Amino acid sequence: MMRLLVLRLIVAMLGATLLAGAAAAQSDKGNKADIVEAILTRAVIERGAFLACARLDQNRQTAELLVRGWQIDLVDSASVLRAVGYTDAEIQAVRERYDIEKAAPKFSDLAALGAYCSVLGDWRARWAQLRIVLPQTELRRALKP
Secondary structure, eight states, X not given: OHHHHHHXXXXXXXXXXXXXXXXXXXXXXXXXXXXXXXXXXXXXXXXXXXXXXXXXXXXHHHHHHHHHHHHHHHHHHHHHHHHTTOOHHHHHHHHHHTOHHHHSOOOXXXXXXXXXXXXXXXXXXXXXXXXXXXXXXXXXXXXXX
């Protein structure tokens, strides 16, 4: 009888420990997801604004370069996310969600776009000097163990 009671107590303690560990892991995953969300959202909004303003130029190369640069940043960010436990499916969902084309604001006329871009200031200089959100760098810094 005493053995059965002790065995039940041990099982209950192990179960509580496992549940606490699982809850902590879920909480840690949730915290990481919040950090990833904040960094990628800030970065794609900024780059989307640049992309919208690049369309004022008659030269399509600037817009294409912004899109390619963002895609490279997402690939680099994916390697950081993979290292902290994101699955390939989660990474694919991130890549689809943070599509720069979706983030770029749309305007009905060039005057409205021009006014928007004047508020941004010299976005080309910020971009050229890399005074922008580099998601892979911020993710590495924020998620390092």
